[in-house]
Amino acid sequence: MxxxxxxxxxxxxxxxxxxxxxxxxxxxxxxxxxxxxxxxxxxxxxxxxxxxxxxxxxxxxxxxxxxxxxxxxxxxxxxxxxxxxIGVMPQELNLDPFFTTRAALEVQAGLYGVPRAQRRSDEILAMIGLSDKADAYARTLSGGMRRRLLLGKALVHSxxxxxxxxxxxxxxxxxxxxxxxxxxxxxxxxxxxxxxxxxxxxxxxxxxxxxxxxxxxxxxxxxxxxxxGRLDAKTMVIHPETTPDMLPQGDGITSELRDDGAVALRYQSRSVSAEAVLAAVRAAGITIRDVKTEEADLEDVFLSLTSGAHGI
Ligand SMILES: Nc1ncnc2c1ncn2[C@@H]1O[C@H](COP(=O)(O)OP(=O)(O)OP(=O)(O)O)[C@@H](O)[C@H]1O
Ligand SMILES: [Mg+2]
Missing domain, CATH: 3.40.50.300 (P-loop containing nucleotide triphosphate hydrolases)
Structure with a gap:
């Protein structure tokens, strides 16, 4: 624990x-x-x-x-x-507009009881790229600079x-x-x-x-x-030389013709080899002009686990 x-x-x-x-x-x-x-x-x-x-x-x-x-x-x-x-950089931009960048860091350090000798305001200003804004008031900073200052504030007590x-x-x-x-x-x-x-x-x-x-x-x-790895689905996308007469078939392979003329073959990479997919393509008489593969990404995992939710 x-x-x-x-x-x-x-x-x-x-x-x-x-x-x-x-x-x-x-x-x-x-x-x-x-x-x-x-x-x-x-x-x-x-x-x-x-x-x-x-x-x-x-x-x-x-x-x-x-x-x-x-x-x-x-x-x-x-x-x-x-x-x-713990130091937290919040989602909301909650900065006091009347403090300078350096003062915001110093006040935060004070709140956490960091002794003056142990404060690292200059080092933090350099790290967040705001050394030249040390004496600027928070209200004059751009949105991106304010975010950086929030990161700096989260770090004052190490x-x-x-x-x-x-x-x-x-x-x-x-x-x-x-x-x-x-x-x-x-x-x-x-x-x-x-x-x-x-x-x-x-x-x-x-x-x-x-x-x-x-x-x-x-x-x-x-x-x-x-x-x-949970989503082991892969898709091989074949661009054929000519429009195929038939779609490839094979165990564990589903194929479809896309609007752009490409043939998309979905398969589970754990149980079906890429060679088996290519063999099915050749068996269908398709000559390959171009080929690429698409793997499941975190977005697929996310959507499959939060389906019904709106927006991400
Ligand atoms: N102060 C509050 N009073 C009442 N309801 C609140 C308050 N803060 C958040 N909620 C509600 O609690 C739920 C969770 O909100 P929260 O802000 O934690 O979501 P989130 O995952 O951070 O969302 P986002 O991705 O939009 O930032 C929401 O339904 C929100 O409306
Ligand atoms: Mg939130």
Whole structure:
């Protein structure tokens, strides 16, 4: 148990009825553990409960039931230690417009009781690429710069765990790459990273382990590799020299003619070899002009596990 960065048991959050809206059970009893040193992705459709879970970890939302342990410290019994172990970059841009960039970092460090001599504001400013904006007021920063400042604020007390709630939503490609290279560096230096993202390619590339939640419940939690392996469906797409007279047939192979004239052959790569698929193509008298394969990606896994949900 002490090996876990985060251990969550039976976590429930019910938002009370408010202004005519009925009460909402946003988390319905989540059990989840996050190993130390991992990059862990928390995925799910809009409204699944991701931010609620993260805000409970951050101490910004009070849970209704269950237990949360952060770096081995129970959130209720050891609030100070558990809070010190985690830094959270929230989804909302909640910056005080009247603080300069440097002041925002200093105030945050003060809140966490980091002694002046141990503050790393300059180092953090350099890391988030805002050294030249150190004395600029938050209200004069662009949206992307504000996001970077939020990342900086999450790091002032050198937490063991960094939590990022949609760090790259709406940011340009350059900033996204900068954020990811920073996050990789922090992880290599030993920091455990937990993030939510709606960019599944990003999750596929960045995360060792992934949990998917849907409507307040955990749907799956597995290594990224295992999740991708669950959908073993492959598609070989053949562009024939001429329109085929017949479609290829074979055990475990389904073929269809696409609108662009390509023949798509679906098969399970565990039980059917690529050679068997090609043999079926040749048996149908098809001469191959071009061929490519399509593999299941995280998006297929996500959709198959959260079907019925809207948007990702
Ligand atoms: N303060 C609140 N009061 C009442 N209901 C809330 C509150 N915050 C969130 N909810 C509801 O709880 C559910 C989960 O919301 P949450 O923000 O955790 O989802 P999410 O997975 O982060 O979604 P997104 O991908 O859109 O960020 C939603 O139905 C939302 O409407
Ligand atoms: Mg959210």
């Amino acid at each position: 002490t090996q876990d960065a985060i251990a969550i048991r039976g976590l429930v959050k019910t938002y009370p009825a408010h202004a005519g809206a009925p009460e909402k059970q946003a988390l319905k009893g989540i059990d989840l553990s996050v190993p130390r040193g991992s990059v862990f992705g928390l995925l799910g459709p809009n409204g699944a409960g991701k931010s609620t879970l993260i805000n409970i970890l951050a101490g910004l939302v009070v849970k209704s039931a269950g237990s949360v342990s952060i770096w081995g410290f129970d959130q209720d019994r050891n609030p100070r230690q558990s809070r010190a172990a 937490p063991q765990i960094l939590v990022l709630d949609e760090p790259t939503a709406g940011v340009d490609i350059e900033l996204r790459q900068m954020l990811w290279s920073n996050i990789r560096k922090l992880n290599r230096a030993g920091m455990t990273i937990i993030l939510t993202t709606h960019y599944l390619e990003e999750a596929e590339e960045m995360c060792d382990e992934i949990a998917i939640i849907n409507q307040g419940s955990l749907v799956v939690r597995d290594s990224t590799a295992n999740l991708l």
